Amino acid sequence: MNNKPALRIGIVGGGISGVALALDLCRQSHLDVQLFEAAAAFGEVGAGVSFGANAVRAIAGLGIGEPYLEIADRTPEPWQDVWFEWRRASDGGYLGASVAPGVGQSSVHRADFLDALASRLPKGVARFNKRAAQIEQKGNEARVIFSDGTDYHCDLLIAADGIKSAIRNHVLEGLGDRPVVPRFTGSCAYRGMIDSRYLRDAYRSQGIDEHLVDVPQMYLGLDGHILTFPVKHGRIINVVAFISDRSRPDPLWPQGAAWVREASQREMLDAFAGWGDAARVLLECIPAPTHWALHDLPELPGYVHGHVALIGDAAHATLPHQGAGAGQGLEDAYFLARMLGDPQVSSENLSALLAAYDALRRPRACRVQRTSWEAGELYELRDPSVGNDEQALSATLRSRFDWLWNHDLDADVAQARALLGWESLRSCV
Known part of the structure; x- marks a missing residue:
């Protein structure tokens, strides 16, 4: 019988990544999860959001595949595997297509997706009108102080509060780095x-x-x-x-x-x-x-300081040119859900877990940031090696996204478990 006290996990930010992570973690009996949102209710800014095959797999792995598929759009047959068709601006002439077998263009309205997730959160998990104002760390505990004067103590504080994160600079200053603004x-x-x-x-x-x-x-x-x-x-x-x-x-x-x-x-x-x-x-x-x-955001030197970790746009906000920004936040959520959801997690190995998160997630997210900018240059005929060469453009677009979509996130989780010396989940339940 496990008599350890539940690990207290605080998540600041009620966007798609934060809510998806909270939904998965609150199913675990060894965790006590609280989600804090600055607004009076959940809400997303923007319209459609596209998810690549990697993000769709993360969505399924987080246990939210069913609500996603209920509202998601797919390109109709026989074009169901097409991500985008590429066309010339001047006359709409066809240049080629990027194909993602089995997924194609998978997209939702942001607000619809967030509504579907938030409606599944158990009562009492989410707290509203809680805007983070100050972060403190002492020993093995993090404390977030809100603008209304209340506070929350936890074993791990996860900042999912977007590109304008109020928590990011606490992490950067703790790492000895300069503050960063969008x-x-x-x-x-x-x-x-x-x-x-x-x-x-x-x-x-x-x-x-x-x-x-x-x-x-x-x-x-x-x-x-x-x-x-x-x-x-x-x-x-x-x-x-x-x-x-x-x-x-x-x-x-x-x-x-x-x-x-x-x-x-x-x-x-x-x-x-x-x-x-x-x-x-x-x-x-x-x-x-x-x-x-x-x-x-520029690429950050780290996503973790002590018992505070950054995920999603708080860590790696990117241009939208690969349809990968929201997907990276969901990959973060999937990785942390699989690691924190394991009953082997404890206050003693939490630091090692967060170090593995930073070591394995940050290089990929930084690459997505770089290549999203490069994709915009390619689309706007400014890529130094392609320019407006339509044959080269078509060939590049045909396979450019394969590395992004085909990434094995479970291999990252397995590597993290190996770094921690964890036995297989099956043998410990």
């Missing part, structure tokens, strides 16, 4: 959602192939690209139109300016002037787009 990437995006029937009618009236509605598309042009994929079971087409200003090597976003604002259709159309009919008609179907300034 950096503006020089790229912005116009976003909109279109009723698929409306878009279909618009394309039909202009003699544009309706296939472009049915299958996820990416239109590639100099210093811009536009993507489309379905959400809400194909009823809505999610559109993101990226434009990059490369006039300076160190782009700055005005201090205090909102990252997201409303924009006019005219502003958006002017940004993509000279693009072909498929892109033009698509954007004309978005009367009131929103404008997003895209920020990311």
